Amino acid sequence: MELPRLEPLWQKYRDQGFQVIAIDSEHDTERSVEFITENNLTYHLLEDYEGDDNVVASKLEIYGFPTSYLVDREGQILFSHIGFEEGDEVQMEEEIRKLLGP
Amino acid sequence: MTKPSWAWLLCAALLATWSCGKSEQPSDDASPVADAATEELSEVDQVAEETWAIWEETEDPEVKVGLARDFLARYPDSDHTGDFLESAVYHLTESLDRPEDAYEIVETTLSKVEDPNARLETQMQLAVLHSKAGRLEELSALADSMAEEHSFQFTDHLELMELATEAGAWDLAIEQANDAMAFATPEAFKAQWPEYSDEYAARAGQRRNAYCKAYQGWAEANLGQYEAALASFSSGADDTSYSLLGVDETPLHIYWGKTLLAQGEPEAAMDKLKAEALFGSKDAKETFAESWVSTRGSADGLEEHLWALRQEHAKPLPQFALPNYDGETFESTEHIGDVLLIAAWNPT
Numbered sequence: 012m013e014l015p016r017l018e019p020l021w022q023k024y025r026d027q028g029f030q031v032i033a034i035d036s037e038h039d040t041e042r043s044v045e046f047i048t049e050n051n052l053t054y055h056l057l058e059d060y061e062g063d064d065n066v067v068a069s070k071l072e073i074y075g076f077p078t079s080y081l082v083d084r085e086g087q088i089l090f091s092h093i094g095f096e097e098g099d100e101v102q103m104e105e106e107i108r109k110l111l112g113p
Numbered sequence: 114m115t116k117p118s119w120a121w122l123l124c125a126a127l128l129a130t131w132s133c134g135k136s137e138q139p140s141d142d143a144s145p146v147a148d149a150a151t152e153e154l155s156e157v158d159q160v161a162e163e164t165w166a167i168w169e170e171t172e173d174p175e176v177k178v179g180l181a182r183d184f185l186a187r188y189p190d191s192d193h194t195g196d197f198l199e200s201a202v203y204h205l206t207e208s209l210d211r212p213e214d215a216y217e218i219v220e221t222t223l224s225k226v227e228d229p230n231a232r233l234e235t236q237m238q239l240a241v242l243h244s245k246a247g248r249l250e251e252l253s254a255l256a257d258s259m260a261e262e263h264s265f266q267f268t269d270h271l272e273l274m275e276l277a278t279e280a281g282a283w284d285l286a287i288e289q290a291n292d293a294m295a296f297a298t299p300e301a302f303k304a305q306w307p308e309y310s311d312e313y314a315a316r317a318g319q320r321r322n323a324y325c326k327a328y329q330g331w332a333e334a335n336l337g338q339y340e341a342a343l344a345s346f347s348s349g350a351d352d353t354s355y356s357l358l359g360v361d362e363t364p365l366h367i368y369w370g371k372t373l374l375a376q377g378e379p380e381a382a383m384d385k386l387k388a389e390a391l392f393g394s395k396d397a398k399e400t401f402a403e404s405w406v407s408t409r410g411s412a413d414g415l416e417e418h419l420w421a422l423r424q425e426h427a428k429p430l431p432q433f434a435l436p437n438y439d440g441e442t443f444e445s446t447e448h449i450g451d452v453l454l455i456a457a458w459n460p461t
Contacts, residue, residue, distance in 0.1 A: 037459035
């Protein structure tokens, strides 16, 4: 599971202007909160709207989970990951460092 | 996973690269689980629900298989047959490397199942096993007998197309693609999903065509029919659908690139593959790298080239505002200037 792997990345780079924003697309609040609490997640955790107002599918055009976008300081999406395998966080960290700059 | 929805079944059929992308149904569609909750659960549904609850609590594939085996021994012929078999087959083949046990569960279940839908799902798991074992003749014979017994929907053909492709059963893949093409129309989509608009059905029909052309083209390429393969890919390319970052939801562009590389056209291959290599699957990135090396003799300059391409093909993050669990609103525009990792997830 991807979300718990993002917590140490956020802790490590938050002082350099790095934010993690997880958007829950499923509208099962109780279950999500349980997961978040169990895993001690402390970054931005948002809940998507239902129906036509939803952000994940309608605006971000994400249809498979998990999918992530990495956005640079100018607001451009420069990397994306579709799916998540153990070890992918290593590559993600490289990409984050590249976008954070020296 | 509580009970896989239709969308997840389609995903499972496409899972080779995980880039399963859009399902045919809009994402806000209610899952079948919601209906069950409003009625009183029958005994079998109740046991299924309890079993899935235990299933979710454990990471041990042996325990998961045991749960599925016990459930199927008790209720071989129910709405849950396909889901439990899929779980058992997946864990026995992928985690435990015991395909013979998977065959045994599937064949035992098949001998007890009468409900047409449960039979189809059981036979599909047998097809999964034949595909993984490389039993091409058995796979083809099974596909024929399934088609005779059932009236197939598009997704049944699609699943068999994918299994044939994974097994390298190219003739079967082409046959399934041809049969599936009959369903690649707005009318056929509406016949299956009457509740959707004409506009939605028109796009869905096109997307079905793109899936067919992707698998057909790749099978043709593997049979050495390059001209036909390239014609299939170009006729599907206009019909497919692309993500925000330009990634094809179907495997068409990956297969197109692989075919061009195999034909000695690495530059053209890289052109077809670039969006997938930048933002899609690892497979695409590897084929892109292979194409680069075949023109330049080494991987020198590849990372720089990809970085430049990345800048060129990047897209601005769409603006959004959403609440957190305390009801406070997060505005994406307030965070421009930071590096953002946006992760879309769901808890199941």
